[in-house]
Amino acid sequence: MKRVQFSMIFLLVNFAFINAQVGISNPSPASTLDITAKNATGTSANTDGLLVPRVDRQRAQSMSAVPVSTLIYVNSITTGTLAGTAANINSVGYYYFNGTAWTKLATSLNIYNSDGTLNGPRTVTTNGNLLTFVNGGNNVKITTSATEGALSANGSSRGFLNLVGGSANIDYYVENNGIAQFNASGNSTKLSVGSTNATPLGLKTNNIERLTVLSGGNVGIGTTSPNTKLEVSSGTANVSGTTLTNLNSASPISTGQTLGVDNLGNVITVANPTAASVTTASVNSTTGASFNVNDTTVTMVPGTSQPVTIPTGGKALFINFMLGIDYGSNPAGSGASYYEARLYIDGVATDCYMRTQEYGAGGFSAQFSFNTVKFLAAGNHTIDVRMTRTFNNGVASGANMVCSPISMSFNATYLN
Incomplete structure (x- = not known):
């Protein structure tokens, strides 16, 4: 029997060497080794297949002089380390030897039903065809766990x-x-740009923020912390930084309020100026009564006393006075004396006056005139002109000179 067995083994080996093909359960092998399942079809419970050597990681790591393409199944990674020829053995599975280290037999992944990890950059060339993602029920997302999530759309021109x-x-x-x-x-019915939380919105140019909208609605131009609904900071003293291109000094005046600024720079409305009106108190006469003038008293020129009512806030009063007189007497020593006409307000002499000297003894005429501006407070006032002799020059003190008005004009005017 033993001779028969050896003979059969010898014949099988000899046949394999001669044909270079071995068949198991297959009398006509189609390859170097052709194994045919005992039960290729049907419901048999018998096991068909090929069992490769099963080892743990430590055993695989310990092998030496391993031929390239050797196939093993690692059934445990609780032993050994991820080092040397076992540097790639990180899970249970099939591994083959690539000449340097054991390499996992990776099963192909279908991205439609499996997750996977890229070992390096990958490029998908669509060759001019659109790549479209369609999701009927949920969002299509591109996410990353890195610090920066970026989506780039690059083109040679756009x-x-x-x-x-x-x-x-x-x-x-x-x-x-x-x-x-x-x-x-x-x-689209609106393009809305902004934030949905309490954060400001900024617009910048040249990497500098030029316009800021705070969460409360304040808008700043040239400032990132506006204190009002609109604050403009030109950055230059006494320059508003605001120009109304189609509204300038040549524009016609229309209805509405006048704009101004307060001490904080806020734009405010101010009362529109009312049309200017002129209020005048005047006396004009060519038939005034004669009056006496001497050096001991001050005599009011008849007809010059005028009431003036100044409105709230006060006014600047423009005063114009002109008086022509004849000297109607010839007191002893007269002909070289000095006479003065002075403005009085509310009975008080002012610094507005005119002083002249006689031109000769008796019968000569004289003219007095002055113009001035006086600010009067609101209320009722009285203005008048009074005369006196300021230098007798030979005339006895107290002697009267009769003055007869030829013409007189006395006007007091203010603008509303």
């Missing part, structure tokens, strides 16, 4: 991102040597 909701569009794009734009289109 980068473009289009968001569509129904028939309303938002387009983001930038063109080479063109303008970066952010537009709403389609049936």
Whole structure:
């Protein structure tokens, strides 16, 4: 029997060497080793298949002079370490030897039903075809656990991102040597830019924030902390930084309030100026009564006393006085004396006066005139002109000189 067994083994080995093909359960092998299942079909409970050597990680790590393509099944990683030829053995599974280390037989992943991890950068070339993601029930998301999440749309001439909701569009794009734009289109009824929490909105140019909208609605131009609904900071003293291009000093006046600024720079409305009116108190006469003038008293020129009522706030009073007289007598020693006409307000002499000297003894005429501006407080006032002889020059003290008015004009005017 033993001779028969050895003979059969010898014949089998000899047949394998001659044919270089071995069949198990297969008399006509189609490859170097061809194993045919005992039960290729049907409901048999017998096990068909091929069992490769099963070892733990430590055993795989301990092997030496392993031929390339050797196949094993690692059934435990609780032993050994991720080092040397076992540097890739991190889970239970099939491994083959690549000449340097054991390499896992990776099963192909289908992204439609399996998760996976990229070992390096990958490029998908669509070859001019659209790549479209369609989700009927949920959002399509691109997420990352890294510090920065970025979505890039690059083109040789334009980068473009289009968001569509129904028939309303938002387009983001930038063109080479063109303008970066952010537009709403389609049936969009509003383009709203801002925040949904209590944070400010800023617009910048040249990396400097030029316009700021705070969470409370205050808008600042040139300032990031506006204190009012609109605050403009020009950065230059005494320059508002605001220009109304189509409204200037040549524009016609229309109805409405006048604008001004208060001491804090707030734009405020001020009362519109009323049309100017002139209020005048005047005396004009060519038939005034004669009056006596001497050096011991001050005599009011008849007809010059006038009441003036000044409105609230006070007014500047423009006063004009002119008096022509004849000297109607010839007191002893007269002909070289000095006479003065002076403005009085509320019975008090002012610093406005005119002084003249006689031209000769008796019968000569003289003229007195002056103009001045006096500020009067609100209320009722009285103005008049009074005369006296300031230098007798040979005339006895107390001697009267009769003055006969030829003409007189005395006007007091203020603007409303």
